[in-house]
Amino acid sequence: MSDEEEFGIGVGGPMVVEVKGRSRTPGSSRSPRRHHNDSDEYSEDDGWSASEDNESDDDSVVPTHRSQRMSQRSPRKNGRSKIDMTPPDKKLKVAEKKVVRFTENGKVDKVITELTKCLALNRILHGAGHWKLARCHANLAEAYLDLKSYAVQAEYHTENAKSIMLNSVTSYTTDQEKADIYDVLFKIYYIQGRALAALKKYNEADQMLAKTEKVIGELNKLSCVDDNQLDDYEIKLTQATARLQWKQKKFALASSQYDKLLKLMEDRYGDDSILLIPVYQECGKISFDL
Structure with a gap:
């Protein structure tokens, strides 16, 4: 199917548009002036633009089949598809800001989506064995448990986080970084304990909460906490x-x-x-x- 057929334009001759008694061809129309939009929440310095966030905050707008097809098309420049060259660290900052914004607005599913993006971007930036990836798993587990009451998913992600922390060499250079690592351990054991309790695995939940108490003891030794x-x-x-x-x-x-x-x-x-x-x-x- 040609582009003309796809957009409902007839084939075989120039299209004539009647406007208030006058006729003109599409080639003679002027391009509308673009209006500057100052309503975007994040500036271009943050790596965010209105076109990047395809999911509108307004869930009441139902996209049509044509609008969905158009939104899936890559923007073109000089006849070529535009490639998104935004570095993953900037994309991560954007996703983290969206997590905060969607949480404040009660957009639960979008919070989960952005946390999943954070998980993928952290894996790209830090690798599969870094404690920051474990933190992303713990954050996602917390969202599943607190926002959607999905205990199974919460247990799954805390188990992944725990596996990363136990099977990798975690190093730190400052007390604050050490405190951040212990904070991740606290969240892992705390969320997993609650998830196991929701699943009626009470003995395992007891063990996780006991480990949580030990982590608090280690945090108490740090002057930065x-x-x-x-x-x-x-x-x-x-x-x-x-x-x-x-x-x-x-x-x-x-x-x-x-x-x-x-x-x-x-x-x-x-x-x-x-x-x-x-x-x-x-x-x-x-x-x-x-």
Whole structure:
């Protein structure tokens, strides 16, 4: 099929367009002036443009068959397909910014898509055995668990992350980089423990959360990790432990963990923080089981 047939243009003679009593051929029409669009969120310095992000934030717009076909065509210049020469490190920064933006806007599926891009780009940049690739697996696992409640996918990606960390030589040059590596280990064990608890693999979940506690102990030795960060780690672990013990019907132990959790959160956020509300609700539910 020729280009004319594909776009619905007749073949065999020049097309005549009637406009307000006048006729003209398409060749005589003027090209419309392009309007400058200042609404893009990221500048060209960030490597982002409106044409790069084919997925609009507005899910209400349903693309037609023709628009889908046109969007799949590579832009052409001088009769040749344009090749995207953006370096992968810049693409990674763009994807990371989109993760933040889509998370704030509640675009769950797009968050997963961009995190998957981050995973592929990190593999290109750092290789298959780098701790930053393990961090991407952990971030993707966290998104699956927290945003979509997909425990199986979360366990899968944390297992991949754990395999990378255990089977590769991880080196660091500063205390901050060491803290970043321990942060990845914390997230791996913490997310995997929660995922295993959701899958009712309680003994394995206990083991993962015990490893999480050991990682917090190592983070506590680093001067670059402040008290607020340590409190955040402790709050996450305590809440995960309390919920796990609740699922195991160890109600007395769970109640003790919830008391500890409330104390930690009050010290961290204040007595009147709205973050305490869901914890109080869980405490109320567990009180009926005691």
